[in-house]
Amino acid sequence: MLxxxxxxxxxxxxxxxxxKIFNPGSVNEVTLFHxxxxxxxxxxxxxxxxxxxxxxxxxxxxxxxxxxxxxGKIIVDGQDITNLKEHERSKFIGRVYQNPxxxxxxxxxxxxxxxxxxxxxGSFLLQRGVNKRRIDYYKTILxxxxxxxxxxxxxxxxxxxxxxxxxxxxxxxxxxPLKLLILDEHTAALDPKSAEIVMELTKxxxxxxxxxxxxxxxxxxxxxxxxxxxxMMHRGNVVFDVSGEDKKLISIRDLTNRFDEISIEDGN
Amino acid sequence: xxxxxGLLQVxxxxxxxxxxxxxxxxxxxxxxxxxxxxxDGSFPLxxxxxxxxxxxxxxxxVACLVCFVGGCLAGMVTGLLHVKLKISxxxxxxxxxxxxxxxxxxxxxxxxxxxxxxxxxIFSSGIGGKLYNSALDQWAWVIMAFVIMLIVKIILDLYxxxxxxxxxxxxxxxxxxxxxxxxxxxxxxxIGLMIGNGLVALSGCVLAQQKESADASSGTGMVVMALAAxxxxxxxxxxxxxxxxxxxxxxxxxxxxxxxxxxxxLGLDTIYLKALMSALFIIALVSSRLxxxxxxxxxxxxxISK
Amino acid sequence: MKKTIVTKLIAIxxxxxxxxxxxxxxxxxSESSAKSASNAASxxxxxxxxxxxxxxxxxxxxxxxNCYEGxxxxxxxxxxxxxxxxxxxxxxxxxxxxxADTEAQTMAQxxxxxxxxxxxxAAMSAYGACKANNIxxxxxxxxxxxxxQLVESLEKSGTICAGSSDQLxxxxxxxLIRAFLPEAKKIGILYxxxxxxxxxxxxxxxxxxxxxxxxxVSQGVTNSSEVASGAEALVAKGVDCxxxxxxxxxxxxxxxxxxxxxxxxxxxxxxxxxxxxxxCLGSISIDYVALGEETGKIAGKILKGELTPEESAIYTAxxxxxxxxxxxxxxxxxxxxxxxxxGTMVKTGENK
Numbered sequence: 001m002l003x004x005x006x007x008x009x010x011x012x013x014x015x016x017x018x019x020k021i022f023n024p025g026s027v028n029e030v031t032l033f034h035x036x037x038x039x040x041x042x043x044x045x046x047x048x049x050x051x052x053x054x055x056x057x058x059x060x061x062x063x064x065x066x067x068x069x070x071x072g073k074i075i076v077d078g079q080d081i082t083n084l085k086e087h088e089r090s091k092f093i094g095r096v097y098q099n100p101x102x103x104x105x106x107x108x109x110x111x112x113x114x115x116x117x118x119x120x121x122g123s124f125l126l127q128r129g130v131n132k133r134r135i136d137y138y139k140t141i142l143x144x145x146x147x148x149x150x151x152x153x154x155x156x157x158x159x160x161x162x163x164x165x166x167x168x169x170x171x172x173x174x175x176x177p178l179k180l181l182i183l184d185e186h187t188a189a190l191d192p193k194s195a196e197i198v199m200e201l202t203k204x205x206x207x208x209x210x211x212x213x214x215x216x217x218x219x220x221x222x223x224x225x226x227x228x229x230x231x232m233m234h235r236g237n238v239v240f241d242v243s244g245e246d247k248k249l250i251s252i253r254d255l256t257n258r259f260d261e262i263s264i265e266d267g268n
Numbered sequence: 269x270x271x272x273x274g275l276l277q278v279x280x281x282x283x284x285x286x287x288x289x290x291x292x293x294x295x296x297x298x299x300x301x302x303x304x305x306x307x308d309g310s311f312p313l314x315x316x317x318x319x320x321x322x323x324x325x326x327x328x329x330v331a332c333l334v335c336f337v338g339g340c341l342a343g344m345v346t347g348l349l350h351v352k353l354k355i356s357x358x359x360x361x362x363x364x365x366x367x368x369x370x371x372x373x374x375x376x377x378x379x380x381x382x383x384x385x386x387x388x389x390i391f392s393s394g395i396g397g398k399l400y401n402s403a404l405d406q407w408a409w410v411i412m413a414f415v416i417m418l419i420v421k422i423i424l425d426l427y428x429x430x431x432x433x434x435x436x437x438x439x440x441x442x443x444x445x446x447x448x449x450x451x452x453x454x455x456x457x458x459i460g461l462m463i464g465n466g467l468v469a470l471s472g473c474v475l476a477q478q479k480e481s482a483d484a485s486s487g488t489g490m491v492v493m494a495l496a497a498x499x500x501x502x503x504x505x506x507x508x509x510x511x512x513x514x515x516x517x518x519x520x521x522x523x524x525x526x527x528x529x530x531x532x533x534l535g536l537d538t539i540y541l542k543a544l545m546s547a548l549f550i551i552a553l554v555s556s557r558l559x560x561x562x563x564x565x566x567x568x569x570x571x572i573s574k
Numbered sequence: 575m576k577k578t579i580v581t582k583l584i585a586i587x588x589x590x591x592x593x594x595x596x597x598x599x600x601x602x603x604s605e606s607s608a609k610s611a612s613n614a615a616s617x618x619x620x621x622x623x624x625x626x627x628x629x630x631x632x633x634x635x636x637x638x639x640n641c642y643e644g645x646x647x648x649x650x651x652x653x654x655x656x657x658x659x660x661x662x663x664x665x666x667x668x669x670x671x672x673x674a675d676t677e678a679q680t681m682a683q684x685x686x687x688x689x690x691x692x693x694x695x696a697a698m699s700a701y702g703a704c705k706a707n708n709i710x711x712x713x714x715x716x717x718x719x720x721x722x723q724l725v726e727s728l729e730k731s732g733t734i735c736a737g738s739s740d741q742l743x744x745x746x747x748x749x750l751i752r753a754f755l756p757e758a759k760k761i762g763i764l765y766x767x768x769x770x771x772x773x774x775x776x777x778x779x780x781x782x783x784x785x786x787x788x789x790x791v792s793q794g795v796t797n798s799s800e801v802a803s804g805a806e807a808l809v810a811k812g813v814d815c816x817x818x819x820x821x822x823x824x825x826x827x828x829x830x831x832x833x834x835x836x837x838x839x840x841x842x843x844x845x846x847x848x849x850x851x852x853x854c855l856g857s858i859s860i861d862y863v864a865l866g867e868e869t870g871k872i873a874g875k876i877l878k879g880e881l882t883p884e885e886s887a888i889y890t891a892x893x894x895x896x897x898x899x900x901x902x903x904x905x906x907x908x909x910x911x912x913x914x915x916x917g918t919m920v921k922t923g924e925n926k
Contacts (some may be wrong), residue, residue: 091450103448105441108434116434120449126427129434173448274683282676362634378773383723385705385733400641406706479675479702481723483695493672529676538668538677 011075012212013040013180018072020062020236032058033236034057036072040229044243045206045213047223048253050233056216059233060184063214065089077179091121094173094211096166103169106158110168112150113157114138118171141171145201163194167201174205176220181206183215187222195219199226220255234262235258277410279529283522284413285475286493288420290501290517292467293494294411298502298513299428300460301440305361306346307494309368310339310465314472316375319382319482328390332473333417339469340462342368347458365487372484380437382482387479390416409478416474419469421514425461427515436460468494481555489542495519503552506559524548618667625654625688625877626661628681630700632693633669635822636848637740640862641692641714641869648870654877671695678703688712688873692866697724701735710876710883712738714869715862719772719888728888736876736886738869742820742845743894744778746858748786750896751843753911754855755815760789762813764804764831766823767794775819801827805834816842818849828852841906850897853922855906856914858894865891 020033021175031053040046051054065072065086074082081089082218096103104113115130135153142150145167150161157165166186174181183202187195199222206213217223223230229243230250240258242250289311295306314335321331342364349360376382390396391409399408427433438446439456446453468490476482501520505511511519524545531544629645631638637904642664646656654660666802678699681689688710691700697713701724702889704711711724714737719725726732728739751761761783765772776792783790791811795804801824808816818824824831825845832853835842844854847861868889875881896917903910910919 013396085452087447087450087452090448095448097444102442102444105438105445107441108437112434112437116431116438116445116449119431122431124431124435126430126432129429129431271684274685275680276681278676278679282679286672379721380769380771381694381722382699385701385723479699480705481698481702483671483698485669485695489670489672527675529680532665532676532680538666538670538673541668541673 010042011039012042012044013214014038014073014075015059015062016073018062018074019070020058020067021070022217024070031236032043033062033069036236038238040212040214042212043210044229045202045227046215046229046231047227047234048214048216048231049220049223051259054233055236056233057184058236060095060182060216063180064093064095064182092179093182094178094180095182095184096169096173096186098188100162100165100169100189103172104157104165107156109154109156110142110160111135111138111153113168113172114175117175120176134204136157144204144233145171161194162189163190163197166190166194166198170198170201174209174211178209178211181209181211181213183213183217185216185218188218195222220252222252224252224255232258232262269523274309275529275533276381277406279522279525281413283525284410284417284518285471285478286497286525287417287518287521288474289468289470289471289490290494290497290521291421291424291514292464293473293491294498294513295424295436295460296464296469296516297495298498298517299437299440300457300464301459302350302357302457302461303361304343304346304461304464305358305491306342306364306368306461306465307361307468308489309365309372310443310468310487311370311472311490312372312482312484312487313338313342313375314469315476315482315486316372316382316468316484318476319384320375320377322384322387322389322477323382323426328359328388328393331477332470334467335473336470339472340466342371342469343461343463343465344458345434345464347454347461350461351457368487369484376482376484380484382484383480384476384482385480387480389480390474391478392480413474413478417518420470421518424463424514425512432456432459470540492545492549493524494521496545496552499523499549499552499556500524503556503559506556579794586804590728624659624661625796626663626684626686627688627690627873628663628665628677628686629690629692630677630681630696631664631666632674632696634666636847637820637846637860637862638692638715644863644866644868645690645692645714645870645873646866647863648867648872649874649877650870651716651867652871652874652878654874655687667696667699671699674699675703682707685709688877690714690869690873692712694722698722698733700734702921704734708734708869711735711737712869712873712876712883714866715740717741717774725888728890731886731888734883735884736872736881736888738865738872738889738891740860740862740865740891741762742775743858743891744775745782745858747817747843747845747893748779748782748788750856750858750914751788751815751817752786753913754908755840758788758814759792760811760813762805762811762816763790763792763819764801764808764810764824765792765819765821767796769821769823772819772821772824779817795823798823798827802830802834807832809838809840813840815840815855818843818845818854820845825849828854841902841908844897847895847897847918847920850899851920851922851924853901853902854899856896856898856906856917859897860894864876865889 015036018033018036022030022032048056062069065084073080081178111130113195139150147164147167149164187198190198203226228247230247231238232240293307296302317335317338322328331411346360346364349355349363350357355499391412396412399411400538428437435446435451436456439453443453497520498517500523503515505519527548531541596645626630631642649660656662667677667679674696682703686709689700689704691697691711691713692715697716700711711725711734713735716722716739720727720740765776780790785887791808792812793804793808795801816831828849831842841855844850844857847857847859850857876883896914898910898914898917898919899922900919901922
């Protein structure tokens with residue numbers, strides 16, 4: 001019944017028969033993905049959980065182009081992006097990293113960071129870097145964060161706290177229209193309170209923009225509470241996949257039980 | 269007093285001329301975060317090109333532009349080696365610096381020194397000549413050097429505020445961010461190295477025109493001098509919110525030249541100069557690092573208290 | 575904030591004290607510049623015709639040191655004795671062009687009576703700095719002052735520069751080689767591609783060689799590590815002897831060249847007397863002390879007002895002195911040619 005529901009709407013992301021082997025030909029050879037297939041439907045908010053080494057982050061890196069795939073295809077919005085470079089894929093994929101330092105430019109001011117993001121996909125020639133007419137708009141979106149950043153436009157981002165930076169990184173990643181938003185354990189480096197704030201903001205942004213979102217997290221609570229689909233990865237495979245009503249009913253306890261089962265399979 | 273004023277003249281003139289180079293190195297080292305050693309080759313490239321062009325009768329201002337372009341090409345080679353062939357930044361710089369020696373010898377037709385004594389330069393002909401022949405005398409050279417430096421600084425500051433300039437600063441700050449904005453950081457690095465080396469060559473060109481000769485081996489120690497200027501400038505003026513990095517680089521160069529001249533006036537044997545300059549460099553490096561650590565700590569404190 | 579200022583003050587204090595400390599040891603370690611200069615100034619000030627001059631020496635190599643030694647002697651011969659009626663502000667640029675510039679400009683700003691310059695880059699710096707102030711420049715150890723545009727011609731300077739040239743006596747050297755080796759055909763020459771003087775000298779010797787029925791076999795190297803293999807390569811090409819220029823890299827690695835030559839049983843001809851003491855068979859050498867002395871006399875005449883730089887002719891060490899190492903001649907079984915019997919006969923290592 002689930003699969004019927006999914007096929008009814010449009011597929012945004014597809015992994016088709018993807019293979020990825022690390023250190024091929026050496027004693028350290030590891031086959032992480034073997035004939036890996038995955039589909040994400042348009043507008044879905046998908047949480048991904050899994051233990052270390054399960055392939056979550058590698059999956060994101062393959063999708064964003066930070067790592068090449070050995071064979072297979074990656075499709076985004078009907079377009080085969082397998083041969084696109086990372087920066088070319090960035091034009092329609094937004095990504096927020098675990099490290100708050102990655103999603104912003106620490107030496108540039110908040111204003112300059114926003115101005116750069118605002119111009120994503122445009123030309124970067126000798127036009128004025130910061131469009132003064134857009135400043136009011138920047139202030140409006142910063143106000144929504146309730147962090148007082150709207151009064152700190154001229155401050156370099158490195159002076160902000162981790163939570164503030166991550167909130168800003170989220171705004172920056174979603175400033176221009178996107179096909180896909182990738183959240184790579186984006187609350188993992190934050191203190192619990194900041195993590196809550198950033199997570200609430202994430203929900204709000206995703207709902208406003210209706211953007212297909214893939215969130216990798218170690219926080220089972222967030223995985224259970226947010227999003228409309230959840231899957232668990234293990235050794236490069238999707239081992240547990242729920243969506244719709246089933247997803248709403250899932251609890252942290254269910255997830256921990258699943259983890260235990262996997263561990264037993266591993267013989268731990 | 270006359271001697272002191274005279275020395276001030278030398279310090280300022282050299283400070284402004286070498287200051288153009290310091291701004292170039294500011295672009296590569298500070299903005300781009302790229303330790304570019306090709307400077308030791310692109311500086312004499314500017315000197316030698318200037319002397320060769322002026323010998324050919326080229327207008328000295330046109331010579332400045334051509335030298336800038338020549339420096340840009342040298343920087344482009346460093347960039348291509350690093351970005352396309354994946355050679356490390358230090359190694360690319362060393363390779364270009366070495367290759368430029370041959371280029372410089374070709375430019376000077378195999379002469380170690382090329383003189384342009386009594387030929388028209390930006391200092392001796394046109395507006396420079398008029399200034400010199402007025403009551404200003406040798407202060408005219410200081411004014412010319414200052415004006416050229418100022419023009420370069422203003423253009424550079426304006427550029428850093430354009431979209432391309434912002435992106436350049438972003439590459440040095442966080443390469444991943446630039447990738448996220450759908451841009452290839454490698455291309456921006458090449459552009460930055462071109463601007464940096466272009467300015468270094470321009471600095472060499474202006475110096476050669478002022479002293480009316482070029483020496484193919486005059487690049488020795490230029491990287492260190494320029495880096496020291498950038499770092500000293502930041503260490504001394506880094507707290508000032510209103511001073512731009514380019515201004516700090518020029519002031520850093522003037523401080524460096526003051527220390528050097530003062531040391532020589534105090535009778536310091538020149539064999540100790542390099543050690544003194546290294547000491548200055550170390551002090552500036554350490555004090556700016558201490559400053560960074562303090563600001564990092566305050567960020568962490570702010571994060572905790574939130 | 576407060577802390578920063580304190581750090582900064584400490585930094586400045588350390589720098590200043592280091593400068594002073596180092597300048598202190600500069601004075602004790604070498605008897606150079608300031609201290610002796612200022613002492614001299616106080617004694618010379620009493621004398622009527624006391625003069626202050628500056629000297630920029632580009633780098634420290636034996637030939638240039640000899641030039642300076644001679645320069646001071648020459649000035650004394652004209653009646654200007656350092657410490658009595660002459661103050662010399664001597665600066666060595668340690669092969670750094672930008673330092674040479676600053677030194678020369680400082681001397682120009684101090685309006686010295688004359689600036690001496692040893693080696694081409696120093697002469698360029700001095701001329702550039704002194705031109706506007708009309709301070710005479712007296713240079714020495716400049717191979718080609720005309721092409722360096724320091725003077726208009728060797729006969730009549732036409733600029734504020736006067737002095738002497740040290741072009742290698744290459745033709746005399748070829749005559750020496752022919753006298754020692756009547757049957758020789760090929761002269762092997764090792765030179766460093768980045769040393770422009772060597773390239774100039776190579777051009778000259780290639781032009782002159784046919785006149786003495788020689789063929790030049792040259793081998794370029796780029797650094798010290800290539801000297802030994804370069805010498806072996808020349809031996810393999812069947813050269814009958816080696817001839818050196820004043821190529822710093824090759825001269826500094828002379829033992830490698832000598833080894834290759836000794837193994838092949840062929841002689842090496844040097845370019846300076848020092849090389850003959852080190853094991854070269856012979857050399858037509860410029861006596862740099864004498865060259866410096868002549869230059870010092872020119873400087874003295876200019877200080878006295880007897881000579882204006884514009885009218886002066888450039889002194890050229892036209893004839894070198896032959897130096898012959900008898901140890902080497904004996905071991906190679908070579909007779910000392912009768913034409914050179916009155917040359918200076920030396921033995922290996924004798925000068926040490």
